[in-house]
Amino acid sequence: MKRALVTGSAGFIGYHLSKLLLERGWQVTGLDVFSDYYDVGLKRRRHEMLAGSAFAEVEAxxxxPGLVRxxxxxxxxxxxxxxxxQAGVRHSIDAPREYVEANLLGSYEVLEAxxxxxxxxxxxxxxxxxxxxSTEMPYRETMKVDTQMSFYAATKKANEAMAHSYxxxxxxxxxxxxxxxxxxPWGRPDMAPFKFVRAVLANEPIDVYNHGRMLRDFTYVSDLVQGIADLIDVPPGSEPVSERDSLSPVAPHRIVNIGNGETIELGRFIEAIEAATGxxxxxxxxxxQPGDVSATWADTGLLTDLLGHPLPRTSVEDGMRSFVDWYRAEYDGAAAIP
Structure with a gap:
């Protein structure tokens, strides 16, 4: 049985990835600190869904220092x-030290291990x-990226450089x-899909930034984690897989976009919520808002080259229907909203 260590396993993506790996027959050790950045109860419920003989929980x-090693x-x-x-663009403006400790020191410990x-x-x-x-789109992994707009993004760019050196x-x-x-489903309460659905169900207004002139590459979580799980079997070697490869010339290090590969107008996304909620x-x-950008769009060609097939592309209409169904089951409509 293959073994995986997943850090952040009680997080939104970590939970879904751990679940998928368990379904594929992996033994998974999940490491999470259960920070109070958002509802700890939601994180614990995610871990409860993973409980079983093939899943080991480590709360730390x-x-x-030395724990991951x-x-x-x-x-x-x-x-x-x-x-x-530590996630969140806007929170990094108010609490940058949290990003130094979690994103820089945490990643250092993983690299040392x-x-x-x-x-x-x-x-x-x-x-x-x-x-x-950057205004050149779609975003390609080989583009120069030196103009991060938030401290959160800066710590993640630093992680890429740190990992390359190791x-x-x-x-x-x-x-x-x-x-x-x-x-x-099981998404983060601080993100727009969760906030929008919560407000719409409670008959409250939603804050729409940049007057709605926003484009996003919305990626459904099950599509994303399939990409991560499939990439496990494609470690970087010494030769590029195509002319699009971001493989380093001096290290077994590669950067890969995982997205839906299209831009969706924020208005269409809100309409999908309206249709799902009625x-x-x-x-x-x-x-x-400070630190935000008006558009994102992933070039997913390299991911397709690596896997030999494109990922599923769940539409925002189907994805938000699933999210709203989960939300209503988890929070009983608007009656028990955190």
Whole structure:
């Protein structure tokens, strides 16, 4: 039985990835600190859904010195998927130290652990936010990305550079994946899909930034985690797979976009919520927020080259219908909203 260590396993993406790996017959060790950045009860319910003989829970901070190294020495995982991080663009403006501790020190501990006990493949989460002020779209992994717009994005760009140096120095096969706007059941309460559905069901207005002139590459979570799980079997080697490959010339290190591969207008996304809830959204049009960008769009050609097939592309209409169904079951409509 293959073994995986998933950091941030009680998080939105970590939960769905751990669930998929368990379904594929993996033994999964899930490491999570259960931070109070958002509802800890939601995180614990996610972990409860993973409970079983093939899942081992470790409650601790990934940034604890030596903890991940010792855990990997004991578990000897075939793959390490590092998802633990302090998320949120806007929160990084108010609490940047949290991002230093979780994203920089936490990733350092994972890299040090991988240096001591080299897994077959080390995979680390980055973000589409690293593309920053770039206006050339769709975003390609080989583009120069030096204009991050938030401290959150800056820490993730730093993670990419840190991982590259360790891959070069110690020969660790490493893939960094850049996520785009991920949504779906068990999603984060601080993200727009959750906030919008909560407000619409409660007959409250929704805050629509940049007066609705926003484009996002909305990615349904089950599509995303399939991409991560499939990439485990494609560690970087010494030769590029195509002319689109972002493989480093000096390290077994690659950056891969995982997105839906199209842009969706925010208005269409809100309409999908209206259709799923049967309610009309009251829009509170607002200016752009600091650190935000008006559009994102993933070029997913490299991902297709690596996997040999494109990922599923769940429509926002189907995806939001599933999210609203889950939300209503979890929170009993608007009666028990956190």
């Amino acid at each position: 901070s990934v940034a604890t 010792d855990l990997m020495a004991d578990e000897r995982p075939d793959a390490v998927i590092h998802l633990a991080a 991988a240096r001591a006990t080299t897994p077959s493949h080390l995979l680390l989460a980055s973000t589409s936010s690293v593309y920053g002020a 891959a070069h120095l110690y020969g660790i096969p490493t893939t960094m994946f850049r996520f785009f706007t991920v949504y779906g 309610k009309t959204a009251r829009r509170n049009l607002m200016d752009m």
